[in-house]
Amino acid sequence: MIKVKEVILKKLKESTQDYVSGEELSNILGVSRTAVWKCINELKKEGYVIDSSSKKGYKLCYVPDIINSWEIKEGLGTRIIGQNIHCFSEIDSTNNYAKTLAQKGCDDGTVVLAEHQTQGRGRLGRSWDSMGGKGIWMSIVLRPAVGLEDVQIITLAAAVAVVLAFKKVMGIDAGIKWPNDIVLDGKKVCGILTEMSMEMERINFLILGIGINFSHEESEFPEEIRDRATSLGIYLKEKKGMDISRFKRSHLIRAILSELEEVYDMINEGKAGVIVEEWKKYSVTLGKEVVIKYREEQYTGIAQDVDQSGRLIVKQDDGTVREILSGEVSV
Numbered sequence: 001m002i003k004v005k006e007v008i009l010k011k012l013k014e015s016t017q018d019y020v021s022g023e024e025l026s027n028i029l030g031v032s033r034t035a036v037w038k039c040i041n042e043l044k045k046e047g048y049v050i051d052s053s054s055k056k057g058y059k060l061c062y063v064p065d066i067i068n069s070w071e072i073k074e075g076l077g078t079r080i081i082g083q084n085i086h087c088f089s090e091i092d093s094t095n096n097y098a099k100t101l102a103q104k105g106c107d108d109g110t111v112v113l114a115e116h117q118t119q120g121r122g123r124l125g126r127s128w129d130s131m132g133g134k135g136i137w138m139s140i141v142l143r144p145a146v147g148l149e150d151v152q153i154i155t156l157a158a159a160v161a162v163v164l165a166f167k168k169v170m171g172i173d174a175g176i177k178w179p180n181d182i183v184l185d186g187k188k189v190c191g192i193l194t195e196m197s198m199e200m201e202r203i204n205f206l207i208l209g210i211g212i213n214f215s216h217e218e219s220e221f222p223e224e225i226r227d228r229a230t231s232l233g234i235y236l237k238e239k240k241g242m243d244i245s246r247f248k249r250s251h252l253i254r255a256i257l258s259e260l261e262e263v264y265d266m267i268n269e270g271k272a273g274v275i276v277e278e279w280k281k282y283s284v285t286l287g288k289e290v291v292i293k294y295r296e297e298q299y300t301g302i303a304q305d306v307d308q309s310g311r312l313i314v315k316q317d318d319g320t321v322r323e324i325l326s327g328e329v330s331v
């Protein structure tokens with residue numbers, strides 16, 4: 001049935017000016033006109049607005065902002081990332097599901113998406129608020145050809161890919177706070193969680209989890225993060241007087257997957273240095289005084305650089321230089 005729906009949608013999208021007859025659709029698909037009618041009704045329930053006329057057939061009038069694999073795959077020109085896409089209306093965490101798929105040997109670049117996560121996760125056991133229908137909650141299985149020392153580069157590369165996609169699709173200039181926060185005016189709009197499975201000192205697979213607040217109103221964030229979190233919708237309205245409803249999540253997802261493939265190719269070709277240089281262009285951390293918290297430790301210093309492995313180089317007030325691989329940074 002999913003395949004039939006996909007073909008009907010494709011056909012309707014090809015002729016948005018005209019009606020497509022039920023007979024034509026049933027002939028193309030080799031199914032009965034009742035089966036076509038059932039699929040059309042399912043599409044309508046999902047939010048597609050389709051005008052039905054007993055004489056003329058069906059005409060697509062509106063495509064909703066929903067997440068399904070065929071909306072994302074439409075025009076996606078990648079070779080690896082997003083060839084397989086699994087979409088759910090609700091799931092505990094897309095990272096969990098992606099991990100299960102990876103353990104079963106799924107392809108490099110497999111994507112998992114959900115409208116709502118009931119147990120969205122951040123780093124170090126923190127939670128990630130993943131309200132239904134408001135965001136992009138996505139995980140990607142990667143099998144990179146790099147050593148353990150380069151894992152951090154994947155997080156930096158993902159942040160670069162997201163920032164580039166924001167710019168391309170919405171004209172938004174976002175910043176990156178080392179290592180994994182994407183910020184707009186100092187507030188977090190996207191977080192990245194990279195989880196890894198190792199075997200004999202080698203990376204078996206990585207799960208790259210990306211959470212993006214898309215259309216939240218301020219009041220829709222839990223109170224405890226309201227002063228620190230923002231959405232693309234809030235920013236667009238405030239800065240550009242634009243309504244987020246003119247953009248679709250599937251379009252942004254497609255752009256992210258495509259940017260991600262470019263940086264992934266670079267990583268696999270040993271060009272991590274190019275990614276680090278690109279990352280630095282968007283950094284809101286470098287050159288600033290930072291407070292680093294890692295477990296029980298806390299220290300301050302100037303964030304001087306990011307090295308070829310993605311470590312943050314911080315010069316402390318007493319002159320000591322630290323290379324930081326993980327931790328919480330406040331600018």
Ligand code: BT5
Nearest residue numbers: 093095120121122123126128129138191192209210211229
């Ligand atoms: C992160 O962790 O920023 C990584 C978030 C990754 C989420 C994605 S969604 C798809 C995939 N599946 C998952 O289960 N996770 C990934 P961290 O740096 O630890 O930040 C977590 C902190 O950000 C929380 O403790 C809150 O303070 C704050 N926070 C929680 N939800 C937020 C949201 N929606 N927007 C902004 N900040 C949030």
